[in-house]
Amino acid sequence: MKQFLIIIFLLVFGSLQAQEWQSSFDKAVGLANKENKPIILVFSGSDWCAPCIRLEKNIWQSEEFKLYASEHYVLYKADFPRKKKNELPLELSETNAALAQKFNPKGHFPLVVVLNKDQSVLGKTGFNVKASPKKYISILNGFIP
Template sequence: MFNGLFGQDWQTDLEKAQKLAVEGHKNIVLVFQGSDWCAPCIKLDREIWSTEEFQHLAKDKFVMLKADFPRRQKNKLPSDQEEQNKELASRYNPKGYFPYVVVMEASGKVLGDAGYEKTTPKEYFQKLSSL
């Protein structure tokens, strides 16, 4: 499967992400973001997640899972997705930090976390890989 021109292959369902992580022997990177109101979240997306360099490095190492919390009505998620994201937040981001990045094993065991940093895609990838 070629994803190079289509951006990061984001999952939005934890169970599916876990299944893919087990099958691919990968860890999961869970990203909590407010895509239409959180300036550091938008920067993290633009400067790291959306870059070809990060996508190339991450595709064989991580399953990317997004929990978005948009505020604008036009960006409203389906209610089942909102509920699922709230459950992820209560379990993995109880303090409500944005952006908040959690690296975990396929089992759900948390290996570490990160936030927004002004850095290169390669350095951010290396940081996540070292957790």
């Protein structure tokens, strides 16, 4: 019984965490329009790009960023994993490739693009290892009119 409750807790907690990052770009755009929020579009190589992994750990997973983002941004991660075990479904890979062609044609990783609800670019940034979550939020907010 105890193990069952732990599994239920982990499933519920995991689903709450996963709700911050939208599962599709179309959902992100729809939510941005509905809630009148900017979109944070992240180009990441989750299993090969060291700065991407540090950005994930130091900023995206921080409680400060999660709390702020849930109120102020719509989040979408365009991931480009290289390991076979992390391979994305074809449709998602194609969507991410199309987004890269439009918003990241030079293939920079990580690249964080701030878009308005109409998908116009407000600003772009990468990852500064010295930036705290608070400073990173300030950088992102600096792009928003």
